[in-house]
Amino acid sequence: MKRNIPLILAFVSGLIVIFSEFIPHRPFSSIVDSLQEWFMIISGFAMLLGVMSLLRMNAAKVSTRSPDWQYHLIGIISFGLMVLMGALWGMEEQAGILGQGASISAWLGKKPFDYTYTHVFVPLSATLFSLLAFFIASAAYRAFIIRTLESNLLMIAAVIVILGRTGFGTMLTGWLPESYRFWHLPNLADYIMQYPNTAAQRAIMISAALGVIGSGLRIILGIERSYLGGDK
Amino acid sequence: MSVNTSSHTERRIVFLIIFLAVMVPLIFPIGWGSEVSPIARMSYDLIDETPAGKYGLISFDYEASTITELQPMAVAQIEHAWSKGQKIIATALWPQGPQMAEASFAEAKRNPAYADKEYGVDYVNLGYKVGGIVTLQAMGSSIRDVYPKDSSGKNWDDLPMLKGIRTLKDLAWVSSLSSGVPGLKEWVMIAHDVHNVPVTGGTTAVSAPGFLPYVNDQKQLHGLLGGLKAASEYEMLIDKKGPATTKMDAQSVAHIVILLLITLGNITAFRRKRAKANLTGGQNA
Numbered sequence: 001m002k003r004n005i006p007l008i009l010a011f012v013s014g015l016i017v018i019f020s021e022f023i024p025h026r027p028f029s030s031i032v033d034s035l036q037e038w039f040m041i042i043s044g045f046a047m048l049l050g051v052m053s054l055l056r057m058n059a060a061k062v063s064t065r066s067p068d069w070q071y072h073l074i075g076i077i078s079f080g081l082m083v084l085m086g087a088l089w090g091m092e093e094q095a096g097i098l099g100q101g102a103s104i105s106a107w108l109g110k111k112p113f114d115y116t117y118t119h120v121f122v123p124l125s126a127t128l129f130s131l132l133a134f135f136i137a138s139a140a141y142r143a144f145i146i147r148t149l150e151s152n153l154l155m156i157a158a159v160i161v162i163l164g165r166t167g168f169g170t171m172l173t174g175w176l177p178e179s180y181r182f183w184h185l186p187n188l189a190d191y192i193m194q195y196p197n198t199a200a201q202r203a204i205m206i207s208a209a210l211g212v213i214g215s216g217l218r219i220i221l222g223i224e225r226s227y228l229g230g231d232k
Numbered sequence: 233m234s235v236n237t238s239s240h241t242e243r244r245i246v247f248l249i250i251f252l253a254v255m256v257p258l259i260f261p262i263g264w265g266s267e268v269s270p271i272a273r274m275s276y277d278l279i280d281e282t283p284a285g286k287y288g289l290i291s292f293d294y295e296a297s298t299i300t301e302l303q304p305m306a307v308a309q310i311e312h313a314w315s316k317g318q319k320i321i322a323t324a325l326w327p328q329g330p331q332m333a334e335a336s337f338a339e340a341k342r343n344p345a346y347a348d349k350e351y352g353v354d355y356v357n358l359g360y361k362v363g364g365i366v367t368l369q370a371m372g373s374s375i376r377d378v379y380p381k382d383s384s385g386k387n388w389d390d391l392p393m394l395k396g397i398r399t400l401k402d403l404a405w406v407s408s409l410s411s412g413v414p415g416l417k418e419w420v421m422i423a424h425d426v427h428n429v430p431v432t433g434g435t436t437a438v439s440a441p442g443f444l445p446y447v448n449d450q451k452q453l454h455g456l457l458g459g460l461k462a463a464s465e466y467e468m469l470i471d472k473k474g475p476a477t478t479k480m481d482a483q484s485v486a487h488i489v490i491l492l493l494i495t496l497g498n499i500t501a502f503r504r505k506r507a508k509a510n511l512t513g514g515q516n517a
Contacts, residue, residue, distance in 0.1 A: 036363075036370045040378075043362035047327075092334070093384040117331065125296035133486060137250045138243050141493040145501045155494075162491055165437070165461050166484035167264025174265075186267045194271075198444045205445060 007222045014220035055079070085112040157192050164189020246493060253489040257481035264484055271447050272465040274455025275432040278405050279309060284317030286404035287397060292322060292329035292336070293408050293415035298436050299332070302409045304463040304476035305434040306336040309407055312470045314346050314354065318404070319393050323379070324360040325367065325414040330383040333357045352391045359383030364414030368422040372400050400427045405454070408433040416443060420452050430454045434462065 013035065020028035058072040066072075089101030091113040101111055108115045146152050163169035169185035176183055182191070218224035279288065290309060294302045313320050322333035337355060340346055349355060358379040361367045370378050375397060376388050388394055396402065406423045408431070410416040416433040423429040430451070435443055437459025446453035457466060460483050463476035 033370070033373060036366045039366045040361065040363040040370070043364075043366075047362060118335075122296040122299065126299050129297035130300070133254070134247045134250050137486075137490050137493055138246045140490050141242070141246055141497040142239075144494045144497060146498055158494075159491060162487045165459075166487045167262070167266050167480055168484050168488055170267050171264055184267065186269065190269055190271075193441060193444060194447075197441050201442055202445045 003225075003228060006228055007225070011220055011222060014216070018220075082113065082116065085116060089113065091117075157196070160185065161189045161192055249489055249493070250486060253485045254482045257485045258479070261478060262481045262485075264481060266461065266464055266468065266480060268465045268469060269462070271444075271455045272457055272462045273469065274447070275407075275434075275457055275462075276312070276455070276466060276469045278430055278432050278454040279312050279316065279318070279407075282313075282316065282318055282404045285319070287319050287321060287393075287402065288313050289321045289323060289403050289406045290333070290336075291406065291408040291410070291415075291419060292324045292332040293326050294332060294411035295326055295328040296332075298411040300479065301436050301460050301463065302411060302434055303332065303336060303339075304460070304474055305457050305466060306332070306409050307339045308463065308466045308470055308472065308474060308476075310336055310340040310355075311343060311346060311472065312466075314340065314349055315470070319353075320355040321394075321397070321403070322355065322357040325364055325408075325418070326412075327360050330357055330359045334383075352386070353393055356391050356393060357383045365418040365422060368400075368414075368418055369426075372422060372427050374399060400429050403429050405429070406431045410434070411436050411439065416453075417446075420446050424452050432456070434458070437461070 016028060016031050017035065020032040055076065058076050061072040062069050062076065086096065088096045088098045089104065089111050090096035091111060105111050110118065144155065144158070146155055163172065164185040164187075169189070173184045181187060215224060219227065282288065288309075290306060292306065310320060322330075322337070324330050324333065334357060337349075337357070341349055351357075358375075359382060361378055363370075367378060376394075380388055382388075382391060400406070400423050403423075406419055406429055408416040408419040410419075410433060416431075416435060419431050419433065424431040432454040433443075434457035440456060440458025440462075443453065443456055443458075447456055457463060460476050460479055464474075464480045467474040467477050
């Protein structure tokens with residue numbers, strides 16, 4: 001019974017949503033509207049769950065002194081500080097427990113939460129993402145080696161696309177007359193992206209869509225039960 | 233041990249070269265030009281051909297990590313729409329989206345031509361909602377029900393420019409600046425495919441190939457801005473020398489350096505292979 005009720009609920013809800021696509025009228029449309037609202041509310045709780053999970057995982061690593069536990073501690077402290085600053089003085093136009101924090105905002109130029117977000121969080125996030133450039137360069141140097149015909153083709157396509165995406169590539173073939181416009185590196189790069197790449201992407205997308213339909217049907221029909229917390 | 237040490241040294245040299253390749257052009261710009269691609273122009277045309285007084289929606293579906301590529305697109309699109317007398321609604325499917333929107337509007341207002349643009353009259357920031365595609369489906373029935381208040385807590389009715397807006401169908405265009413899921417794909421599936429609202433957008437260069445199938449005859453996507461290059465192309469189209477144009481030199485030099493490193497890597501691998509073959513041949517003899 002404990003398992004059958006959720007299975008029945010999933011089956012009925014799934015059927016209603018499918019029917020509403022083909023019969024967009026009452027009662028299906030109004031039921032689907034309510035289901036959408038429920039979904040948004042439940043998604044909000046998922047964020048809360050994420051925060052609790054983050055704290056629990058990091059706290060466990062600190063308490064067991066696992067390798068690099070100091071970083072996890074810094075993570076928890078940073079999280080706590082941001083919550084505290086947001087709760088005490090609010091963010092942007094919203095007030096916190098201590099009001100708008102006019103004096104501290106005058107000193108920092110912004111509210112403490114906004115100041116930390118703009119001057120600490122944003123640069124750190126952008127820096128972390130930018131580090132990818134270093135790893136890509138290093139990986140390209142060591143791994144992008146021509147060994148077979150396929151890797152040869154991949155290399156030629158990569159060189160054209162990389163050069164076509166740079167101002168240097170534009171300059172390199174910019175002198176070609178208008179009648180040879182197709183051979184301009186940016187145009188060649190666009191051709192590779194729009195035809196061979198798009199064909200492959202479409203195949204991937206169609207396969208993925210079929211997979212999603214399959215797994216959706218498995219959930220509605222009660223074959224896939226892992227979302228209930230096990231397969232028994 | 234020696235192989236590991238050599239590999240570590242090689243990596244450090246590569247890191248140093250890339251650092252210099254990015255830094256030097258930022259300090260001493262080269263000024264290489266760029267050709268505007270047809271799909272970037274499509275995106276530009278959508279906003280350019282929309283009459284004054286109409287509403288455009290920009291969804292800020294990214295966070296601080298991809299700010300370098302996506303923020304210039306946002307600022308350029310805002311300035312372009314304002315130059316055409318359009319009004320802009322900002323929403324977000326990512327939690328940090330409202331801050332990204334706030335920063336983009338502030339940046340656009342630094343341009344003296346748009347300094348007089350007024351919040352609630354020329355633009356609003358409705359903020360973030362959880363739920364991804366389901367939120368968009370609900371916006372198809374009523375945007376007001378999904379966003380009864382803006383990001384700063386003001387009521388929908390207190391924002392004059394929203395008086396004419398009910399559902400997604402009241403929008404002239406939607407642009408999703410997206411660095412993942414939920415984002416541009418969800419906007420195509422709901423705003424275009426269900427409600428027939430023209431959708432354009434921008435992504436990071438690494439995600440752009442996955443969105444190209446949507447730029448098709450049905451115009452599921454009305455053009456696409458892929459990465460910093462497309463952002464610089466958009467800036468070129470609105471006649472602005474913005475951050476994307478400035479950073480393109482650094483990206484171009486870094487790309488060339490990566491190509492040179494690939495060539496060097498292949499030469500090294502070829503030499504090693506030949507040395508190994510010679511060694512094996514010598515032993516067999």
